[in-house]
Amino acid sequence: MTSSSALALACRDITVNFGDVTALSDVSVGFAEGLIHAVVGQNGAGKTTFARVAAGIVRPDSGSVEIEGQNVPLGNVGRARAAGIELVHQSFALPPSFTVAEAMEYGAEGGRTIYARGAMERRWMRHLEMLGVQVGPRERVRDLPVETQQAVEIARALVTDARILILDEPTAVLSPSGIDNLFARLKVMQENGVTIILILHKIREVLAVADTVTVLRGGKLVEGPIATDATDAAQLSASIIGSSVAGDISETDREALVGAAEESDTDEPITAETKDAPAILDIRNITTRQDAEGPALDKVALRVGRGEIVGVAGVEGNGQRTLVRALSHLADIVSGNIELAGTDVTRTPLSSRRANGLRVIPFERNSEGLSLSSALWENWAARTLLLGGSLKLINPAQLKKTCFDTLNRWGVRFSSPSQPAGSLSGGNAQKLILAREIDDDATLIIAAQPTRGLDVGATAFVWRALREARARGCGILLISSDLDELFDISDRIVVMLSGRINGEFSRPFHLADIGTAMTGADR
Amino acid sequence: MIGYLTQVIRALAFVFIALLLCSIIFEFAGFSAPLMFQSIAEGAFMSTRAWQNSLRWGLPLFLTALGVVISFRCGFFNIGAQGQFYMGAIAATFVVDGLNGQPAFIVIPLTFAAGILGGAVWAAWPGILRVRSGTDEVITTLMGNFIAGLLLIYVTSGPLKDPSGTGQAASSRPVGELYRISAGNSLSPTIIVICVLVGVAMWVLVNRTSFGVLSSLAGRNPIMVVWQGAKLSRLGLVGFVIGGGLAGLAGTIEVLGPIGRLSSGMLPTHGFTAILIALVANLSVMATAFVAVFFGGLAAAGLYLPVLAGLPAAAIDIINAAIALFITARTWPKRLTGLLRVRRETT
Numbered sequence: 001m002t003s004s005s006a007l008a009l010a011c012r013d014i015t016v017n018f019g020d021v022t023a024l025s026d027v028s029v030g031f032a033e034g035l036i037h038a039v040v041g042q043n044g045a046g047k048t049t050f051a052r053v054a055a056g057i058v059r060p061d062s063g064s065v066e067i068e069g070q071n072v073p074l075g076n077v078g079r080a081r082a083a084g085i086e087l088v089h090q091s092f093a094l095p096p097s098f099t100v101a102e103a104m105e106y107g108a109e110g111g112r113t114i115y116a117r118g119a120m121e122r123r124w125m126r127h128l129e130m131l132g133v134q135v136g137p138r139e140r141v142r143d144l145p146v147e148t149q150q151a152v153e154i155a156r157a158l159v160t161d162a163r164i165l166i167l168d169e170p171t172a173v174l175s176p177s178g179i180d181n182l183f184a185r186l187k188v189m190q191e192n193g194v195t196i197i198l199i200l201h202k203i204r205e206v207l208a209v210a211d212t213v214t215v216l217r218g219g220k221l222v223e224g225p226i227a228t229d230a231t232d233a234a235q236l237s238a239s240i241i242g243s244s245v246a247g248d249i250s251e252t253d254r255e256a257l258v259g260a261a262e263e264s265d266t267d268e269p270i271t272a273e274t275k276d277a278p279a280i281l282d283i284r285n286i287t288t289r290q291d292a293e294g295p296a297l298d299k300v301a302l303r304v305g306r307g308e309i310v311g312v313a314g315v316e317g318n319g320q321r322t323l324v325r326a327l328s329h330l331a332d333i334v335s336g337n338i339e340l341a342g343t344d345v346t347r348t349p350l351s352s353r354r355a356n357g358l359r360v361i362p363f364e365r366n367s368e369g370l371s372l373s374s375a376l377w378e379n380w381a382a383r384t385l386l387l388g389g390s391l392k393l394i395n396p397a398q399l400k401k402t403c404f405d406t407l408n409r410w411g412v413r414f415s416s417p418s419q420p421a422g423s424l425s426g427g428n429a430q431k432l433i434l435a436r437e438i439d440d441d442a443t444l445i446i447a448a449q450p451t452r453g454l455d456v457g458a459t460a461f462v463w464r465a466l467r468e469a470r471a472r473g474c475g476i477l478l479i480s481s482d483l484d485e486l487f488d489i490s491d492r493i494v495v496m497l498s499g500r501i502n503g504e505f506s507r508p509f510h511l512a513d514i515g516t517a518m519t520g521a522d523r
Numbered sequence: 524m525i526g527y528l529t530q531v532i533r534a535l536a537f538v539f540i541a542l543l544l545c546s547i548i549f550e551f552a553g554f555s556a557p558l559m560f561q562s563i564a565e566g567a568f569m570s571t572r573a574w575q576n577s578l579r580w581g582l583p584l585f586l587t588a589l590g591v592v593i594s595f596r597c598g599f600f601n602i603g604a605q606g607q608f609y610m611g612a613i614a615a616t617f618v619v620d621g622l623n624g625q626p627a628f629i630v631i632p633l634t635f636a637a638g639i640l641g642g643a644v645w646a647a648w649p650g651i652l653r654v655r656s657g658t659d660e661v662i663t664t665l666m667g668n669f670i671a672g673l674l675l676i677y678v679t680s681g682p683l684k685d686p687s688g689t690g691q692a693a694s695s696r697p698v699g700e701l702y703r704i705s706a707g708n709s710l711s712p713t714i715i716v717i718c719v720l721v722g723v724a725m726w727v728l729v730n731r732t733s734f735g736v737l738s739s740l741a742g743r744n745p746i747m748v749v750w751q752g753a754k755l756s757r758l759g760l761v762g763f764v765i766g767g768g769l770a771g772l773a774g775t776i777e778v779l780g781p782i783g784r785l786s787s788g789m790l791p792t793h794g795f796t797a798i799l800i801a802l803v804a805n806l807s808v809m810a811t812a813f814v815a816v817f818f819g820g821l822a823a824a825g826l827y828l829p830v831l832a833g834l835p836a837a838a839i840d841i842i843n844a845a846i847a848l849f850i851t852a853r854t855w856p857k858r859l860t861g862l863l864r865v866r867r868e869t870t
Contacts, residue, residue: 328750350752362750371744378736382751390734390761393727 007069008033008164008195009054009085014063016049016219023049024060025219031164031212033068036186036196037225038210040203040240042257042456044426046219047199048090051166054197055087056080067164084163088153088170090199096142100124103141104156131155132185146315147178151185158189165189166197171205172481175315176515183209202259202484203236215239233260241456249460256488257456279303279339280444280475286326286336286346294321295499299336302494302501304444304475309466311490312479315518319499320479321363324448327477328360329353341443351386357443361433361450363479365426369433372422376414376432377403379421383436410435411461427458434465438474445469448479463489483514534803534850538817541845549834558832566827567820576826579710579781581819582718583773587797588815589725590769592806594646596729597762598742603649603664604770605794606671607642611771613671613678614641615778616695616785619702620683627701634702635775642771643764645671650763654756660763668794679787694786698779705780714780721772726808728765738762770794796822796843802850818843 010030016023024046031037041047052058054065059075066072067083094103104124105115121137128135133151141149150170157165167186171179186196186209200206206213207228213236214224222239237258241249249257281304288297297319304310312320325331327338329350337346345353354360362368370379377396380403385394400417407414412431414424421429430450438445447466451459466476466489480486486493487509495503495517503517542563546556567577587604594601615638622630649663680693687696705711729735741748741758749755773793778785800818804810825839832838 329752330749349754350750351754354752360750367744367746368750369747371740371747373743374740378740379747381736382740382748382753385733385736386752388733390732390737390758392733393731394733394736396730 006033007031008067009197010066011050011054012064012066014050014053014060014065016046016053016058016060022219024053024216027063027216027219027221029214029221029225031195031197031225033195034190034193035211036190036198036209038198038200038206038213038228039216039224040200040206040213040236041216041222042201042240043453044218044455045216045240047201047216048168049219050216051087051168051197051199054080054164054166055085057087081162084161086157086162086165088150088157088165088167090168090172094141094149094153094156096140098141099138100128100135100141100144100152101137103152104128104159127159128152128155131158132188146173146317147175147181150174150182154185158194162194164195164197166199168199169201170198171200171202173316175518176483176511177519178315179205203233203240204259206236207233217242233258236260249456252488253460253463256484257459259484278306280306280341281327281477282337282339282342283327284337284339286338287334288322288326289332289334291322291325291331293325295319297322297326297331298499300496300499300501302477304477306443306475307470307473308491309470309476309478309489311486311493312477312496313483313486313493313514313518314481314496314502316481318496320448320496322499323496324360324363324446324479327353327358327446328362354383355387357441359437359439359442359445361430361437361445361447363448365429365433365453366422370421370429373420375418376407376421376424377417380406380417380432380436383439406435407432427454427461430454430458430462434462438465438469440472442469442474444475444477446477446479449481450478451480451482451485459485483511487511530805534805534814537849538803538846541849542842545838545842545845549832549838554832554834559828559834559838562827562831562834563821563824565831566824567817573820573823575710576823577816577820578715579708579819580822581816582710582714583776584793584797584800584819584822585718585812585815586721586773586776587770587794588800588804588811589721589808590642590646590766590773591798591801592804592808592811593725593729593738593769594762594766595801596735596742596806597738597759598745599650599653599759599762600661601646601649601664601763601766602661602798603646603667603794604766604797605791606664606668607645607767607770608774608790608794608797609668609671609675610645610767611638611642611774612778612785612789613675613683613774614638614771615775616678616683616698619698619779620695623699630702631704631779634779635772638775638778639768639771642774643768645771646763646767647760650760653763654759672788672791675785675789676787679785683785685784692786692788695784697784703779703783704776708781708783711780714776717772717776721769722808722812725769729808734758734761770797773797792840792843795847799843799847799850803846 007030012028014024014027027050039047039050049058053060056075056077056079064071065074067085070083072083073079101121101124105120125137133155135144135148135152170182174182190196198210210228212225213228213231215222217240237254237260240258241254283300283302285299285301286297287299290296294317300323314320322331326333333346337344340353340356340358366372377400381399403417410431412428412435414428421432424432450462454462470476478486478490493505493509493514494501495514497518497520502520505514546559549559550556565573567573587608591601591604615634618637619630619634622633645667649660649667652658652663653660679695683695685694685696704713737748737753738758741753741755745755782789796818800811800814804814821839821842825836828834828838829836
């Protein structure tokens with residue numbers, strides 16, 4: 001760390017414990033003024049906790065935070081903001097029902113009791129225009145595309161003359177071109193003298209935008225801040241992943257895990273003859289009603305062959321949820337057909353679709369996938385119990401034993417099949433779901449965001465499980481917002497936009513093409 | 524199992540605290556707290572006679588509480604046990620009264636069938652409204668209690684009125700001796716056998732069938748079982764109907780057994796005490812049996828309170844209410860969040 005340039009933000013010996021879990025341990029790091037800094041690490045490395053400590057949201061158990069040389073009281077958002085630090089959250093904090101102007105007014109300063117709508121709107125429009133955000137002051141936050149929402153959120157954070165802006169995983173919800181726009185905007189802000197700290201998890205993005213990079217792993221500082229010029233993708237990926245799990249993971253997987261892959265690296269097809277594979281899932285022009293959790297599907301046609309992984313890419317909220325819900329008989333299909341292994345199942349309930357080999361790994365692990373307060377064995381047995389009649393007698397001791405063996409085979413870390421599912425870590429919880437959904441009778445596996453929030457080891461495990469299922473002849477529909485993941489393990493990729501399929505791609509995949517399809521720029 | 528046990532012990536500790544609190548209040552109100560405890564002990568558990576009384580009150584409560592356990596486990600807050608208990612008793616009385624003179628081996632089974640059906644029907648309509656249109660079952664089952672209570676007044680002073688009745692409370696003709704399942708106003712082996720059989724059946728249902736596991740999963744996270752392909756509406760409706768049927772069975776037993784007739788305003792807190800029992804027992808079948816007998820004991824002791832401690836018989840209601848306060852304070856928040864989740868999924 002160079003002492004010549006002034007430090008905008010300096011954290012010393014920060015330790016944060018959440019119960020038994022140490023989120024950060026003795027992290028000391030200083031960020032120089034006027035630069036764009038990246039903080040990287042896998043899920044669970046402590047990046048978000050670090051951002052929250054700096055912004056005064058989380059009070060560390062020990063350590064100190066200095067902003068521009070001044071000690072800031074810990075765990076005090078108001079004082080941190082007054083000192084010039086602003087945090088843009090991973091999930092945006094703007095009230096969805098507010099208009100843009102209202103969100104700016106009340107989000108920024110708490111607002112005035114009495115205001116003139118016109119004056120307020122003019123005031124904030126000037127501010128937004130200055131930052132180059134194209135948006136009408138009366139538009140509702142919920143109606144804005146995510147990229148604009150994020151832009152408004154950043155603008156909101158800058159109202160208070162923030163000197164330091166922390167963005168927590170700002171790229172997670174953006175399309176490739178949205179990411180480019182964001183980075184361009186950040187560079188302008190940097191020129192205006194704002195110090196920017198980006199929490200990221202893709203090396204490609206780090207190298208594209210940041211001046212320095214800091215790596216966290218398991219709550220500890222691995223290195224940094226080091227100048228991005230002085231490092232490269234291979235070096236960074238090694239320090240992000242660490243040596244303990246690296247050996248189990250193949251080269252291309254490793255690159256996909258840290259977002260370092262160059263497009264050329266993924267050119268070679270993984271499986272040779274998937275084109276002529278008989279279809280296990282054939283979706284024929286299904287159109288649904290507006291769904292509770294996303295836009296309606298509009299004439300979606302999609303085919304998954306045996307032994308094929310079809311990736312569904314797209315910015316979140318473009319109908320991926322509706323698609324999974326339609327396949328699970330939870331969305332209202334207006335027209336079109338779904339065929340499972342040649343049988344029309346459009347009007348068939350989920351239970352009989354499951355009996356015919358459909359398996360679903362739902363989006364929300366903790367609500368849709370598991371009952372957290374129920375025992376492991378109950379969660380695990382639910383699928384098979386539903387195959388028999390309700391009054392079928394069961395032998396809990398036998399079920400617990402089978403569950404015990406199965407979970408061990410899947411490498412779940414647990415102590416007893418009777419412990420509640422909520423006591424498992426995210427990766428182990430997902431393995432429990434895999435153990436339930438990837439069985440010998442599975443023919444089609446719908447995997448919706450199966451690796452979200454998982455660390456590197458668990459992510460690689462999920463990929464391996466999906467590949468093994470493919471090798472057995474399962475068809476797999478993989479929905480993911482992580483393009484690196486899709487590029488790494490899909491045989492084909494379709495892109496969803498506003499409830500439609502907006503492009504289908506075979507290997508080799510090109511980021512630019514798929515990125516264009518994601519934003520619909522060619523329309 | 525250990526988890527359940529500690530939870531039941533914790534719940535019993537709450538009961539004890541409630542008792543302690545009541546005793547302090549009674550002490551300040553000029554009654555004797557030690558005498559209160561003594562009369563509860565003597566009235567409920569200190570003699571064979573006391574035990575018989577405790578079981579007499581406890582066993583019907585056990586059946587109704589089991590019904591509450593089943594529907595709560597499915598995640599539905601069926602608080603209409605009182606109304607379902609009344610409707611079971613009314614239906615049973617209609618049958619036993621209408622078939623008066625027929626042989627007992629025909630009348631008694633039909634009466635039981637009618638009673639169970641009466642309770643089940645009274646639980647089914649809120650259940651159907653709930654699963655079909657998302658109507659709040661707390662409201663509908665609560666309303667059902669009032670409707671059933673008014674219907675009870677109507678039938679006991681109308682269609683089933685005992686013409687010779689002169690008492691303050693309107694009631695039906697006494698059930699013929701031929702059809703009674705217990706002698707006088709006390710317990711009988713028949714009642715014990717019925718309760719044991721039902722208890723075992725419900726234990727098997729909850730602990731040894733797919734329904735038991737799935738309903739418990741559904742009760743804790745309905746969204747998850749929907750994603751597994753379960754029909755939430757069917758699971759829930761079954762829970763409602765079993766719950767109502769058991770309350771109806773308890774009503775039938777009271778009519779054919781200890782009470783021996785239908786009377787307006789009979790056991791007005793039966794269904795609510797049953798909810799209390801289910802919550803204290805933490806929705807475990809086994810624990811429900813013990814807790815029900817304990818609450819039966821409190822009910823039996825209600826007769827001793829005026830005699831020994833000089834307390835009004837209503838003191839037992841105060842004690843029950845205090846227990847309810849403690850138990851619900853412990854249980855409501857979790858239940859509520861569970862319910863909110865159910866609601867979001869189905870609407």
